Amino acid sequence: MYVKESQGMMGTKISxxxxxxxxxxxxxxxxxxxxxxxxGAN
Incomplete structure (x- = not known):
């Protein structure tokens, strides 16, 4: 599992x-x- 927090409107990406x-x-x-x-899920 890879979790990357993004800034702005993108939110957090999980793959x-x-x-x-x-x-x-x-x-x-x-x-x-x-x-x-x-x-996908929001």
Whole structure:
């Protein structure tokens, strides 16, 4: 896991080595945060 904090509007970038956005599910309190269109999470 790689976490990089960005300044300004970009926020924090998190990446998992060897994984694409469509292979990772981001949950908060059991609720998916992934965007169904792009696969990314805000």
């Amino acid at each position: 998992l080595r060897g994984m694409t956005q469509s292979q990772v599910l981001v949950l908060m309190d059991g609720i998916p945060l992934n965007n169904g269109y792009s696969g």
